[in-house]
Amino acid sequence: MSSRIVVALRIAAPPEVVFDAFVDDIALWWRPNALFSFTPRSPGVMAFEDGRLVERLPSGKVFEVGVVSVWERGARLVFGWRQATFTPDMNTEVEVRFEAMGQETRVTVEHRGWDSVPAPHVARHRSPNTVFLARHGEWWRNLLAGLAARASSVHLGAGEEGLS
Amino acid sequence: MSNPAGLISAVTYRDPKAALAWLEAAFGFELVFLIEGEDVSVAHAEMSHGASRVMIGGEWSPAHASPASMGGKTTQTIHVYIEGDVDAHCQTAAAAGAEIVEPPTTQFYGARTYRCRDLEGHLWTVSADVETVSVEEMEKRSGLKITVAKT
Structure with missing residues (x-):
């Protein structure tokens, strides 16, 4: 699939810990980006619930970002990704892979399907395709840095409990 | 994400996608950022190796050319420092198709190195420290006058 972003990062924690941090603690590590808001009323609080990724908005409304299609704890997570301005035929998809690399986990995010969002669409901010994708990719790097901080801290906390 | 002060090399290939796969297989580099x-x-x-990154790109302007488009000429070479076994690294690279230009050799300055050409002719030197050698000893072994800046 063309027009895609791939971002990867090694995190100092086992795959299950990183996976759990990704889905259970997303409200803690998520870093909203005003350029890529899901709705005009964002940011809200992100959560995986009822088989969906949602953003709970300050108004009390819940915006569905996408449905989870694959949930393999410690290995793979796939979910849809839509902004409120997308028309029904615009869909992007995020696949997150968790691979054990020694004591670490390599987390790879692949965000694909951006060809379904045409160039003039407001979500692209009048940027050429690759510039838009690069900016979005930088945001994913920032998000993974947040995830890394959260997962590492959970892992260290669990280690301390094990010592007591 | 902001970048701290530092250096990063951008290496040009005719087929950057093939280069990404090759560099992972031959050198164990990991893809960290791709915009397609x-x-x-x-x-x-971008690929990572230890704390370093390297950018991989195509011949996107008339000024950017792969050695494969320049009769094998290169204008820079890249040194890769590893913490493991240089000989084993060389075997892995050769199995992935690297042309070994200079086999693993222990240098006077205490590093074991080998040099190879990648799939499009870029020159890479892989090095690991195997011995701590004083400046005096390096001068004695090499006959060179060595000046080391005091930091």
């Missing part, structure tokens, strides 16, 4: 355009071309790619 609507024509499935590589718009931007």
Whole structure:
């Protein structure tokens, strides 16, 4: 699939810990980006619930970002990704892979399907395709840095409990 | 994400996608960032090795050329420092198709190194420290006058 972003990062924690941090603690590590808001009323609080990724908005409304299609704890997570301005035929998809690399986990995010969002669409901010994708990719790097901080801290906390 | 002050090399290939796969197989580099355009071309790619990164790109302007387009000439070479076994690294690279230009050799300055050409002719030197050698000893072994800046 063309027009895609791939971002990867090694995190100092086992795959299950990183996976759990990704889905259970997303409200803690998520870093909203005003350029890529899901709705005009964002940011809200992100959560995986009822088989969906949602953003709970300050108004009390819940915006569905996408449905989870694959949930393999410690290995793979796939979910849809839509902004409120997308028309029904615009869909992007995020696949997150968790691979054990020694004591670490390599987390790879692949965000694909951006060809379904045409160039003039407001979500692209009048940027050429690759510039838009690069900016979005930088945001994913920032998000993974947040995830890394959260997962590492959970892992260290669990280690301390094990010592007591 | 902001970048701290530092250096990063951008290496040009005719087929950057093939280079990404080759560099992972031969050197164990890991893909950390890839932007692929609507024509499935590589718009931007970065790989990591230890704390370092390298950018992999195509011949995107008349000034950017792979050695494969320049009769094998290169204008820079890249040194890769590893913490493991240089000989084993060389075997892995050779198995992935690297042309070994200079086999693993222990240098007077205490590093074991080998040099190879990649799939499009870029020259890479792989090095690991195997011995701590004083400056005096390096001068004695090499006959060179060595000046080391005091930091």
